[in-house]
Amino acid sequence: MLILPGLITAFVVAVISKVVAIWLPTLGAATIAILLGILLGNTFLKNPVLEKGTKIAEGKLLEFSVVLLGATVTFQTIAQIGLKGGLFILLQMSLTIIATYILGKKMLFSDNMSLLMAGGNAVCGSSAIASIAPSIHAKEEEKGQIITLVNLLGTILMLLLPLIGSVIYGSDILTKSALIGGTLQSVGQVVASASMINGQVVELAMLFKIMRIMLLVVVVYLFGRFKQQRTPSLETVGSPSKKKSSALPWYVVGFLLFCIVNSLIHLPKEFSEIAHFFSGWFEITALAAIGLRLDFQKFFKEGKRFLIYGLSVGFIQVLLAIVLISLLSI
Incomplete structure (x- = not known):
C-alpha cells in the first residue's frame, strides 16, 4: 500500500499534463509531465511518503512502455x-x-x-x-x-x-x-x-x-x-x-x-493501437515520476x-x- 500515494500522484500529474497539452501541443504532454513533476516535486509535493510509488512508476512503467513500443516497430x-x-x-x-x-x-x-x-x-x-x-x-x-x-x-x-x-x-x-x-x-x-x-x-x-x-x-x-x-x-x-x-x-x-x-x-492493427495507447500512458506517468523524484x-x-x-x-x-x-x- 505504501506505493499507492506515489503511483497515484504520478498518474494525476500525467493526466493534468495530457489536459494542459491540449492548449500547448507544441510542448507536448511528455515534456509538460516531467517539467510539472520537477516543479511540484521540489515544492508542494516534496514528501518522503511518495518516494516508493514514484520509484516504481519511474522504473517499471517506463520499462513496460519500452516493451510495448516494440509492438509498433518492425x-x-x-x-x-x-x-x-x-x-x-x-x-x-x-x-x-x-x-x-x-x-x-x-x-x-x-x-x-x-x-x-x-x-x-x-x-x-x-x-x-x-x-x-x-x-x-x-x-x-x-x-x-x-x-x-x-x-x-x-x-x-x-x-x-x-x-x-x-x-x-x-x-x-x-x-x-x-x-x-x-x-x-x-x-x-x-x-x-x-x-x-x-x-x-x-x-x-x-x-x-x-x-x-x-x-x-x-x-x-x-x-x-x-x-x-x-x-x-x-x-x-x-x-x-x-x-x-x-x-x-x-x-x-x-x-x-x-x-x-x-x-x-505483422500484428493486427488493433493490437498495435492498444499497445501504443498503454505505452503512451505508461510513458507519461513514468516521466511525471522522474520529475517528482528529481531533487x-x-x-x-x-x-x-x-x-x-x-x-x-x-x-x-x-x-x-x-x-x-x-x-x-x-
Whole structure:
C-alpha cells in the first residue's frame, strides 16, 4: 500500500499534463509531465511518503512502455538506422567513455567515479551505473554521487537537445533521432526529449538508445577487467561475467521479441493501437515520476567541481555526436 500515494500522484500529474497539452501541443504532454513533476516535486509535493510509488512508476512503467513500443516497430523501421547508425553508436560510446575517464582523472576524481561517470553517460544512466558498480567494487557513496550528477546532466540535455537538433538539422528526423538517442543518459530522458519533436523521433531515437543498452554487458565486462588490471588485488570471483547485474535488461529483450514477432507475422492493427495507447500512458506517468523524484538540493550539495565535470562531459558528448553525424553522413 505504501506505493499507492506515489503511483497515484504520478498518474494525476500525467493526466493534468495530457489536459494542459491540449492548449500547448507544441510542448507536448511528455515534456509538460516531467517539467510539472520537477516543479511540484521540489515544492508542494516534496514528501518522503511518495518516494516508493514514484520509484516504481519511474522504473517499471517506463520499462513496460519500452516493451510495448516494440509492438509498433518492425525490421523495416530498424533498417532506417542502417550500418552507419550502428557505427555511430559504437564510436559515440567509445569516445565518450575515453574522454569522460580521462577528464575525470585530470580533475582528480577516483578511478571508480571516473568509470561510473563514463559508463553512465555512454550507456544508460542510473541503470548502467548500478550494473557497473559491483564489477569495479565501487562504494555506495561513489555510486550515489555519480547517479545524482548523471541525472542532472541528463535533465539539462533533455531540454536542450531538441532545440540544438532543430537549429542544426532542421526537419531531418533521422539526424535529430541520432543526436537524442545517441547522447541522452536514461531511457526516460530520451523519450521526453524526443517527444518534444514528434512521435517518429521517439521511435527512432529509442532504436539508437536500445543499441546502446544492448552493449551494457560488454561495457560492464570491460570495465571490470580494466579495474582488475589497475588493482590486481581485486577478487576475481567478483568478475562481471558472473554478475547478475551485467545481464541484458529484460525490457530490451521484450522490445526485441515484440519487434521480431511484429516483423514476421505483422500484428493486427488493433493490437498495435492498444499497445501504443498503454505505452503512451505508461510513458507519461513514468516521466511525471522522474520529475517528482528529481531533487535539486542533492545536486547543489555535490559542489562546483562535480557540476563542472558533469557539464564538461555533456558538452563533449554533444560535440562528438554532431561531428560523428556529419562525418558518417547519417
